[in-house]
Amino acid sequence: MREIFVEKTYEDQSVFVSGATGFIGKVLVEKLLRDCKKIKNIYILLRSKKGDGLAKRFENFKNSIVFNNLRKIDASIFEKLIAIEGDLMQPKLGISESDEEYLSKNLNIFIHCAASVRFDEPIRVALQMNTISTRNMLQLAEKCDNLKGFVHVSTAYSNTNQKIIFEKIYDPIIDYKQFLDLFEKNDDQELDALCQEALKTFPNTYVLTKHLSEKLVSEHDHLPITIVRPSIVTPSNMEPEMGWVDSQNGPMGVLLGASSGILRTVHGNGDLICDLIPCDFVANCVITAGASISSSPTKSLEIYNCTSSQQFNLTWNEFLEMGRQTYMQYPSIKVFWYPGGRMCANYYFYLLYFTLFQFIPACLIDICAVLAGKKRWAIKLQRRIFDSINVFKYFINNSWTWDAKNCQLLVQRLNVEEREKFNFDVSKLDFDKYVEHWVIGSRRFVMKLDDSTIPEAKRKFVFLFWLDFTVKSLFAVLFGYLMLKMYAGISNRSVIKMS
Secondary structure: OOOEOHHHHHOOOEEEEEOOOOHHHHHHHHHHHHHOOOOOEEEEEEOOEOOEOHHHHHHHHHOOHHHHHHHHHOHHHHHHEEEEEOOOOOHHHHOOHHHHHHHHHHOOEEEEOOOOOOOOOOHHHHHHHHHHHHHHHHHHHHOOOOOOEEEEEOOOOOOOOOOEEOOOOOOOOOOHHHHHHHHHOOOHHHHHHHHHHHOOOOOOHHHHHHHHHHHHHHOOOOOOEEEEEEOEEEOOOOOOOOOOOOOOOOHHHHHHHHHOOOOOEEEOOOOOEOOEEEHHHHHHHHHHHHHHHHOOOOOOOEEEEEOOOOOOOOEHHHHHHHHHHHHHHOOOOOOOOOOOOEEEOOHHHHHHHHHHHHHHHHHHHHHHHHHOOOOOOHHHHHHHHHHHHHHHHHHHOOOOEEOOHHHHHHHHHEOHHHOOOOOOOHHHOOHHHHHHHHHHHHHHHHOOOOHHHHHHHHHHHHHHHHHHHHHHHHHHHHHHHHHHHHHHHHHHHHHHHHO
């Protein structure tokens, strides 16, 4: 079994990272700087924005919270970080000819994790961001004089038309070249028609374009390529900080909404197995996969399903209950009502719960706001919650089985001294402890709450518990009274008819 030496492989190498400003990208760059100390340079692709030139965006990136600990240890390490101006939405990644020539002479390893993670993106945008940008990245890699490895970060959901997903390339249901041909011809009518046909099989344009991209990547088998497929990426376990997160997508948004008492119901099957993977595990897997392909004598395509459900047979209901129990120990001061609610597999029951416990209360809140001369906000917020849950519901109403033998073997191939440092061994993850890290991290990094507010939050939590209990009791009494009145009325009418 070929042994992998991560630090040695990245020593004196120049790495190009796309998507460095994203959730996974930030953790990845921080890890490379911190634990691959002899790395030569890390080039990151940055897009200028109106009012924010490249220099300002780069400075903002280096000042990200994710680098706080690294700055304290060695601020000079950021000298290895170099920004390249570009744009995934532009031809040739928007990189200038001079930069392209420079990169082709200096780059050794590509890590392509840039993508649009919006599930409802129009097909033209999704293709450009997720498929065409991948092709452009591969074309740049082909020009490099000393390319050693190319890591494509895909998704475990790229083949949702399969119930058991193996670590292999699946033929797309429609040839990706048809999509690219129509895109380049600007034939939007035919492109939309082709997309609608494909969406009979796939849930959204994100999954579809990731599905197409894998086939495109696999056809560049003359390059040293590896594909990593993470499942639902969640807050970190330990690095760069315990529970670090800067994204509110997916389960993070559900947890925040539920913990604040605003979200009371979710349309999903709580008995299905969930698959969650900490972002630091994903970063470590990507870095190790890059080291593996870069040091491989054969350079043949390597694919890794970076998933957790093969180790943790955890349902959504069990996960949410773990979160609820943990949240009682670390509640938020920014709570609107006592947390509660349920997942509803039946869509009509979900609509009923949503109407009764979210929409009607939101209407009452907005009426009170108008009467008090304040701005309405509750209905708008509930509409956003409803739309975001609708987008995410496909993944909590379906389940898949991932084969992850390659990923497990990749862990074993890591040399013993580096297994702890670049840990992504799911079998050794204490999930109960991890959920605790998740809840603590959400307080610190998303809600921006200091740990000193926990005692006050617990007092508020107790008050809201009794308020919630009182309101529910009054409603139960009122409901019982109305039912008795109704029953008495029916009985009286029956007596009158009999007489």
